[in-house]
Amino acid sequence: MTEPLKLAVHQALLRMLVPLASLLLELGIGIGEFLSVAKLAYVRAARSQVKDAPGAMLRPNATRISVVTGLTRKDVASILAAGDDEPAVSPRGRHRAERVLSGWWSDSEFQDEFGRPAVLRVEGPRKSFEALCERYSGDPRFSAILEELIRVQAVKQSADGRVAALSRTYATVRWDPEGVLELGEELAEHLQTLLHNLKNPTRPRIARRIFNARLDPRYAPMLIRDLEQQLTTFGESVDDAVNAKQYTVSGDTDHRAVRLGIGFYLFEGEGEGPATSRLVQIPGRVRRKKHKKRSRGAAD
């Protein structure tokens, strides 16, 4: 690795780790615990690379992984011996609730005449929350899912007992085991896409950042409001497409399902001082865009 590249990697790593360290401090995770998880991640990543390499052996080679990662052979052997046990918290409950919510917004059998999620009675063989759960969670035990969706305010129960969908999405990151797992999953998806683009520059996945580091703060509330509305509408459109019934593998087919989606998020922070230009990386090309007096975005 060349010195400038090494320097860039160190800077990028530090930028990634500062918010991560903030999060871990909030969660009470010290450096020791972080290092033990980092070692595990290094071994898993190296094992995956070794496995994918030409002429790879079927069994993971501790010595080889030790050489690549810089960990002691003893550490590697102990991590490999521990196997792939995941933490005790499972995201399955969350995923089930998310699938139920998605079905409610996309399946015409659970919608009203204008395509909105219908107000459903809780129990019943047809057009009920119970039937919805049976179809989308694969589990007829619906009360835990309903309780969870009401708790995160994605669903509201009226006085007559019927339930209405309030939101298309499950709640965002929360300080509970499933919320923290979700945060890790979102970050991992983002990094995987960026990593894919580094490895496959000729066939990159869409990954764009659009920002203005010199925004007049008076315009921020309006832009945030408009961006939220635009992305909500766009998100509904994406949801309708990727979760369309005819595109989704049902339980009785031989097709192996794939996972496909997009993610978007808004970021806001301190602006920059005087700057004359910014370099904006767009997959497949590099564009230099000059700052105007009142720039409307660093990328088109």
Added chain:
Amino acid sequence: MRVVRPVVSDERKQLQEILNNLASMLMMSGCSSEDLAQEFAAVCRQLSARRSKESVSRSSKIDHMHVMSHWYRDPDYLDSVGKPLKLAFGGAKPSLTRLIARVLPGALPREVLESLLELGAVRESGGRYEPTGLNVNFSGDRAHWAYWNMKALQSVLQNMVHNLSHTEGQLYLAKAALNPRFPVSKLPAFHARMSRRALRFLSDIDADMQRLEVSGWEEQTTETGVLMFSFENPIRPGIGTSTTSGRAPRKAPRPDTAD
């Protein structure tokens, strides 16, 4: 010798322009002027009974909706979460009078306020005024629909004539998404979904145009915009369904009209 020309009202001019563009478009598509004159006279005779008895106002109340666009996007008129401020009619800044004076210089603020109240774009609350949304819904008001339809027709025909008389690179947008076999049962949900997306798109375009709008008269300006329509052609029966029996197709909700 002094030639005295008859005074031509704005409404008459608009009608002439619509007919001129309609005839131009049809002739440029191959129709003969004789056929057009004959058919048009016959159609007018046939439809004469359908003429609205009400006097249709040609007022430009809908044009006053441009105030709303600024109310929703000028930081002087927004709170910390981007919500438009409630405004007093007059007095200290910011006020509705000042906003109207800036957006529609020369217009009478009281008259504009009356229009916005009538259109339901603004409501009064505790002696102050607040907007109800960026878009207006005419509901059953025939006068507003008449004004809107004439304006829309004029714009669509102008687009068609322009595109028939210009070449690639100079053409205006004229694109459509069509499907010849759409299930009637899915229409209401589809219209509702499409309206939501179209309103978001139009709002985005409105913001874009507003960013480029000039306030003074230093340079030439024009009215420009994008119109969106949805439509349904006559229903074809499916196999095994009767054309005469059964329920009438469900009407989709009338979509909102964006400023």
